[in-house]
Amino acid sequence: xxxxxxxxxxxxxxxxxxxxxxxxxxxxxxxxxxxxxxxxxxxxxxxxxxxxxxxxxxxxxxxxxxxxxxxxxxxxxxxxxxxxxxxxxxxxxxxxxxxxxxxxxxxxxxxxxxxxxxxxxxxxxxxxxxxxxxxxxxxxxxxxxxxxxxxxxxxxxxxxxxxxxxxxxxxxxxxxxxxxxxxxxxxxxxxxxxxxxxxxxxxxxxxxxxxxxxxxxxxxxxxxxxxxxxxxxxxxxxxxxxxxxxxxxxxxxxxxxxxxxxxxxxxxxxxxxxxxxxxxxxxxxxxxxxxxxxxxxxxxxxxxxxxxxxxxxxxxxxxxxxxxxxxxxxxxxxxxxxxxxxxxxxxxxxxxxxxxxxxxxxxxxxxxxxxxxxxxxxxxxxxxxxxxxxxxxxxx
Ligand code: LMR
Numbered sequence: 001x002x003x004x005x006x007x008x009x010x011x012x013x014x015x016x017x018x019x020x021x022x023x024x025x026x027x028x029x030x031x032x033x034x035x036x037x038x039x040x041x042x043x044x045x046x047x048x049x050x051x052x053x054x055x056x057x058x059x060x061x062x063x064x065x066x067x068x069x070x071x072x073x074x075x076x077x078x079x080x081x082x083x084x085x086x087x088x089x090x091x092x093x094x095x096x097x098x099x100x101x102x103x104x105x106x107x108x109x110x111x112x113x114x115x116x117x118x119x120x121x122x123x124x125x126x127x128x129x130x131x132x133x134x135x136x137x138x139x140x141x142x143x144x145x146x147x148x149x150x151x152x153x154x155x156x157x158x159x160x161x162x163x164x165x166x167x168x169x170x171x172x173x174x175x176x177x178x179x180x181x182x183x184x185x186x187x188x189x190x191x192x193x194x195x196x197x198x199x200x201x202x203x204x205x206x207x208x209x210x211x212x213x214x215x216x217x218x219x220x221x222x223x224x225x226x227x228x229x230x231x232x233x234x235x236x237x238x239x240x241x242x243x244x245x246x247x248x249x250x251x252x253x254x255x256x257x258x259x260x261x262x263x264x265x266x267x268x269x270x271x272x273x274x275x276x277x278x279x280x281x282x283x284x285x286x287x288x289x290x291x292x293x294x295x296x297x298x299x300x301x302x303x304x305x306x307x308x309x310x311x312x313x314x315x316x317x318x319x320x321x322x323x324x325x326x327x328x329x330x331x332x333x334x335x336x337x338x339x340x341x342x343x344x345x346x347x348x349x350x351x352x353x354x355x356x357x358x359x360x361x362x363x364x365x366x367x368x369x370x371x372x373x374x375x376x377x378x379x380x381x382x383x384x385x386x387x388x389x390x391x392x393x394x395x396x
Pocket of ligand 1: 013034035179
């Protein structure tokens, strides 16, 4: 029966983690998967999350409703849409999802089920590897649009590529902290992208995995979403993840939402989201939802979370600068200033695949084959080591 089945290579990002864990070297450095690490290179349980867990205590193990925990949905959507007319009017359908990937999955399934006539999904080149895999697995045609050139956002090529799209298309937009390049459009550029999306009738899907984690401010990081929904009055899907912003990676806690033109349509989209959730995972896991809901709905804990976001984004920013200054003092060939211009969790180094392989083989440095590094994996103890390994790789 399975004679013609073809072996599928392991996921590139998860495989970096596997190789890193299998390496016995005391020098090894993990800059692969996007997971926050503290100044000692350890996973960090946010103080706000600890407070929430304490407040929750014993909580039982009953099923959640199909759409998830209501308090979580009500609180989470505010992060994206607070202050918008769509939110005030209640023109929003929400459903708890299995983190960012689960949210994108439900968004895609709901687009199909809603008979919206969308057959093509535009993504950026490069992008997070799961975008292509996920939307092509759902049967959409996936088109990549150039996004990055010479260490920066290639606005011209991006807009030109997007001009090919029409009302049978959706576009995946990274709300902030573009993964993997760390290069976001400026506000003026967002406005032009928004105008184009509106003019062509393209449906925007915001992949919003880093709200608050990018700049330390949720409102700042949600600017593009609110501009599209409020200033332009567009319908959109917004996919949220609390993996990075609350460090709840393994709890798989996220939210999918649809902003619509009427409360009636929002009701319809809610019913569709519930239906596609039931067909795929039945109902979502409870514990992460309870934690996130408690963090967001308890003023003292929410205040601590704001501080935690600043701790994480601040440490990452300082590591960017530290890495840049190490490379500058080593006089590493090339211009590395893009590392301090980029934002978010990642640095897009621009080194070649053979240099990436060399770093792993010779120096036990693990990173994505796209040349992306997770800046959060750097700390005072390993940043100089990484800089000199990179210097060696570039000179070899
Ligand atoms: C990453 O890009 O490293 C993370 O978002 C983890 C993942 O699921 O790929």
